[in-house]
Amino acid sequence: MLQVACLVAALVLGVEGARGRAPLWWHLGVVAVVEALLVVQLVVAIVLLVQGGQIVGSTGTFLAYLVGTVLALPVTALWGLGEPSRWTLVALAVCCLVIAVLVVRLDQIWTTG
Amino acid sequence: MSETPADSGSPRRTSAGFGRVLVVVYGVFAVSASARALVQILRDFDEAPFAYALSAFAAGVYIVATVALARGTPRSHRVATIAVLIELVGVLVVGALTLVDPDLFPRDTVWTGFGRGYGFVPLVLPVVGLWWLWRTRPTT
Numbered sequence: 596m597l598q599v600a601c602l603v604a605a606l607v608l609g610v611e612g613a614r615g616r617a618p619l620w621w622h623l624g625v626v627a628v629v630e631a632l633l634v635v636q637l638v639v640a641i642v643l644l645v646q647g648g649q650i651v652g653s654t655g656t657f658l659a660y661l662v663g664t665v666l667a668l669p670v671t672a673l674w675g676l677g678e679p680s681r682w683t684l685v686a687l688a689v690c691c692l693v694i695a696v697l698v699v700r701l702d703q704i705w706t707t708g
Numbered sequence: 709m710s711e712t713p714a715d716s717g718s719p720r721r722t723s724a725g726f727g728r729v730l731v732v733v734y735g736v737f738a739v740s741a742s743a744r745a746l747v748q749i750l751r752d753f754d755e756a757p758f759a760y761a762l763s764a765f766a767a768g769v770y771i772v773a774t775v776a777l778a779r780g781t782p783r784s785h786r787v788a789t790i791a792v793l794i795e796l797v798g799v800l801v802v803g804a805l806t807l808v809d810p811d812l813f814p815r816d817t818v819w820t821g822f823g824r825g826y827g828f829v830p831l832v833l834p835v836v837g838l839w840w841l842w843r844t845r846p847t848t
Binding site: 600612655659667670671674675677678681682683685686689690691693 | 723724725726727728729731732733735736738743751777780817
């Protein structure tokens, strides 16, 4: 489900960027919602791990992807807003796409290795 | 929220306009390639030392390219051009070698099979990078 939210955000931000929009507050709202969901994912995954959840694949890779999903958007937003333009939105859209892939990979590592 | 040089058609710095997006993509590869190389080398370097050393080398190239593109000075423009050229040669040579002689690289790297493990982005990225560096080449 989370990957769908990331893809929707990528689509919305990508279309806004393609239309030549500069970043508006509601764009950052979209980013904030996705980031909040990613933090929830991080917390849930850690709780499950602490409670003895078993990862089929590599634990190190899983944790690296998990941290990556949470850090990616804030770093991209800071970098992109250093020079606000349509490209800020495109950069955030690309970031959301990458995160969607990471979320799918997280699920794969957890369940099938 | 003003117009950037890229929007007006004559970008000067590699970090401006579309360059913001390019740096993000390069950053993603710098981070993921580094993490991958680190995990591979720490866990079982002896299993495929050549492939893992190549992973580390590729990670270094992406890091240099990311930083150089983000800095956007005339000097870093040259550094970025060299790094992106090495990246292009790397992905083509390693991509071809992995098809011709798979045993040479028993473990996957970012450049294996022209980057098929990463949706062939490693193959497209240096071409886009060189195009961007050409567009932002210093005029003086």
